[in-house]
Amino acid sequence: MHESITERLIMKKLIIISLCSLFAGTALAAGNPCGKEQLTDSPTAMITRPANYKPAVGDAGLGKKLWMDTKLSTNGMSCNACHANHGAFQASFAKPYPHKVQMAQDRLGLKLVHLDEMIQGCMVMPMAAKPLPWDSKELAALVAYTQTLQKTFRPGTAMPGNPCAMKPANPCEMKAANPCARK
Ligand code: HEC
Numbered sequence: 096m097h098e099s100i101t102e103r104l105i106m107k108k109l110i111i112i113s114l115c116s117l118f119a120g121t122a123l124a125a126g127n128p129c130g131k132e133q134l135t136d137s138p139t140a141m142i143t144r145p146a147n148y149k150p151a152v153g154d155a156g157l158g159k160k161l162w163m164d165t166k167l168s169t170n171g172m173s174c175n176a177c178h179a180n181h182g183a184f185q186a187s188f189a190k191p192y193p194h195k196v197q198m199a200q201d202r203l204g205l206k207l208v209h210l211d212e213m214i215q216g217c218m219v220m221p222m223a224a225k226p227l228p229w230d231s232k233e234l235a236a237l238v239a240y241t242q243t244l245q246k247t248f249r250p251g252t253a254m255p256g257n258p259c260a261m262k263p264a265n266p267c268e269m270k271a272a273n274p275c276a277r278k
Pocket residue numbers: 128129162167172173174175176177178183184185186187188189195196197198199210213214217218221222237241259267
């Protein structure tokens with residue numbers, strides 16, 4: 096093997112370039128709140144309450160921990176990443192459930208959603224994860240904690256710095272080139 100110095104340099108450069116693009120790709124995938132969505136079962140079916148579903152009373156303290164927990168998602172997001180300081184919540188959040196949530200209507204065709212269904216919707220869509228088991232203490236806990244947030248929510252008070260509360264730059268609400276759409 097007799098390589099010239101130039102050849103070796105070119106090889107080195109090539110290796111560095113390909114490594115860089117690999118890392119850039121991974122970083123992009125991890126950072127994209129709408130990426131890596133599950134395309135398996137119908138998401139509408141996955142987030143609709145099973146027949147005879149009876150919501151359990153949940154532990155809001157556990158719910159608060161889960162709200163911050165990125166392990167719930169497959170893309171590094173936590174509920175808090177989008178919803179800190181009431182971010183990404185529209186005026187509908189102030190109304191008693193079930194009610195219309197724009198995202199659930201636009202993307203899943205659901206006219207009305209219960210709170211637990213909407214949490215499952217965020218698990219499946221922005222969190223790119225499986226829905227929580229319907230009878231789990233985790234789902235009940237997230238419901239209990241979200242109810243505490245609902246009490247202090249006033250429409251129009253979402254933090255402007257939140258990427259998902261930005262209009263019209265909200266990546267989850269863009270209509271035409273919506274990266275989250277999966278119809
Ligand atoms: C990538 C951002 C993102 C993440 C992460 C996220 N959500 Fe959402 N969430 C949204 C958006 C966008 C909406 C839709 C707002 C609308 O259309 O009114 C929404 C809606 C909701 C609603 C309904 C609000 C209403 O009007 O009734 C609830 C409840 C909710 N999310 C809970 C959660 C929970 C719990 C988690 C974590 C398991 C979570 N979200 C994770 C972006 C996110």
